[in-house]
Amino acid sequence: xxxxxxxxxxxxxxxxxxxxxxxxxxxxxxxxxxxxxxxxxxxxxxxxxxxxxxxxxxxxxxxxxxxxxxxxxxxxxxxxxxxxxxxxxxxxxxxxxxxxxxxxxxxxxxxxxxxxxxxxxx
Amino acid sequence: xxxxxxxxxxxxxxxxxxxxxxxxxxxxxxxxxxxxxxxxxxxxxxxxxxxxxxxxxxxxxxxxxxxxxxxxxxxxxxxxxxxxxxxxxxxxxxxxxxxxxxxxxxxxxxxxxxxxxxxxxxxxxxxxxxxxxxxxxxxxxxxxxxxxxxxxxxxxxxxxxxxxxxxxxxxxxxxxxxxxxxxxxxxxxxxxxxxxxxxxxxxxxxxxxxxxxxxxxxxxxxxxxxxxxxxxxxxxxxxxxxxxxxxxxxxxxxxxxxxxxxxxxxxxxxxxxxxxxxxxxxxxxxxxxxxxxxxxxxxxxxxxxxxxxxxxxxxxxxxxxxxxxxxxxxxxxxxxxxxxxxxxxxxxxxxxxxxxxxxxxxxxxxxxxxxxxxxxxxxxxxxxxxxxxxxxxxxxxxxxxxxxxxxxxxxxxxxxxxxxxxxxxx
Numbered sequence: 001x002x003x004x005x006x007x008x009x010x011x012x013x014x015x016x017x018x019x020x021x022x023x024x025x026x027x028x029x030x031x032x033x034x035x036x037x038x039x040x041x042x043x044x045x046x047x048x049x050x051x052x053x054x055x056x057x058x059x060x061x062x063x064x065x066x067x068x069x070x071x072x073x074x075x076x077x078x079x080x081x082x083x084x085x086x087x088x089x090x091x092x093x094x095x096x097x098x099x100x101x102x103x104x105x106x107x108x109x110x111x112x113x114x115x116x117x118x119x120x121x122x
Numbered sequence: 123x124x125x126x127x128x129x130x131x132x133x134x135x136x137x138x139x140x141x142x143x144x145x146x147x148x149x150x151x152x153x154x155x156x157x158x159x160x161x162x163x164x165x166x167x168x169x170x171x172x173x174x175x176x177x178x179x180x181x182x183x184x185x186x187x188x189x190x191x192x193x194x195x196x197x198x199x200x201x202x203x204x205x206x207x208x209x210x211x212x213x214x215x216x217x218x219x220x221x222x223x224x225x226x227x228x229x230x231x232x233x234x235x236x237x238x239x240x241x242x243x244x245x246x247x248x249x250x251x252x253x254x255x256x257x258x259x260x261x262x263x264x265x266x267x268x269x270x271x272x273x274x275x276x277x278x279x280x281x282x283x284x285x286x287x288x289x290x291x292x293x294x295x296x297x298x299x300x301x302x303x304x305x306x307x308x309x310x311x312x313x314x315x316x317x318x319x320x321x322x323x324x325x326x327x328x329x330x331x332x333x334x335x336x337x338x339x340x341x342x343x344x345x346x347x348x349x350x351x352x353x354x355x356x357x358x359x360x361x362x363x364x365x366x367x368x369x370x371x372x373x374x375x376x377x378x379x380x381x382x383x384x385x386x387x388x389x390x391x392x393x394x395x396x397x398x399x400x401x402x403x404x405x406x407x408x409x410x411x412x413x414x415x416x417x418x419x420x421x422x423x424x425x426x427x428x429x430x431x432x433x434x435x436x437x438x439x440x441x442x443x444x445x446x447x448x449x450x451x452x453x454x455x456x457x458x459x460x461x462x463x464x465x466x467x468x469x470x471x472x473x474x475x476x477x478x479x480x481x482x483x484x485x486x487x488x489x490x491x492x493x494x495x496x497x498x499x500x501x502x503x504x505x506x507x508x509x510x511x512x513x514x515x516x517x518x519x520x521x522x523x524x525x526x527x528x529x530x531x532x533x534x535x536x537x538x539x540x541x542x543x544x545x546x547x548x
Contacts, residue, residue, distance in 0.1 A: 001293045088295035089245060111293050
């Protein structure tokens, strides 16, 4: 099964780190990504620019609006996507619970929508 | 020679005792809740017809499981023509056609655990966990579960359909957690059982009599889990102290069920209850389990709460209560779980041990914890201590405050009564 792990960063925790600690934590994340990759669990990954770079597009009653930032006020912001290969949800949770990113953020784990992806890629 | 009971009575009896075991194994073999349910019912129907002529098989449960799986294979083949997803079930599940009968029997306890852990999976909403556990593990009907939660059967049915759909699409496996995940996952199961218990215990008086059945189901689940723990080896310590502690707690609380309210549905405080009416059989079982749990040395919050309940149960008269021991147990409980409600109960126990004046000092010391300001029991306890100190003005204000914070009718009646009592002294 393929899962998409939405990696969120808790800015209130991240801001307490010195630049060196931030660097060190990023390296720990990369190192664990490598572990996942070597064991065939890491299908792909995408990092995102910070949430203050974001715009949100909506159409309501035919009117398109573009607003600054993510859709909700939140302390956690989406930092990146990790495409994970696992047998089932428990396996996915076991793999991701060892990811250093869980210490200063969180991962929302969702199964990939196989049927929808077929339509998207047509 | 005594005549054998008729076959339909035996099958009915087996349905009561073994249908959930048959079902749990069929879910594993078939990999689909709804199909397993149907197959299980077909197997029991087949037993009614075939055992009449062929006689009762040596292993009725194994016969039912085996028949259920062949019924499932038939159903899958029949539906294949209309539903392409059915084709996959047969090809992906060699266990459905191949497991030998003996291995089916030895797997029964594990299958029951698989069902419990799947229904109590933390990725399901807690309401869904409660509903699924009652429906799938306990075998209650949709109507029974709905009436216990005071919601419509349609709402409940939809909740269950959604939960089953999530199990399928989110990839929640039908498995027992491994030893690393076990403590956390077991906590989730115990949490579900205790919520069920409280749902039944708190609403069982007066108009909501049906909810009382939930407490009985919770106790049954607790005993089942304890049984399964001694039959299998998925735990670091077997059986787990928390399971014994929770079961003890539920038994000890239930032993007082009859005396908690009077004939008008009004609350009777622990100190005023008729202790001769407490269920001594439940107390004996509960106390025994607490002692076993305490002896493991791995003592969690359920066990300590049960030990406190056991202290009350041991006292044949309220004046014989060992408040010193109860305060010590609350001290331990606070270390495990630093909750304002526990701090409140500890202050009340201190008041019983050292008198209302010292109790009030302790109570007021914890009032700084904001969570208690809106908690009616805090104000009710404060009112009670002030009343005992003959500070009637303060007692009156605190009862009024408590009254404004509770919506439960029996509590309101109790507080109202106390207000009337003290108004005589003012």
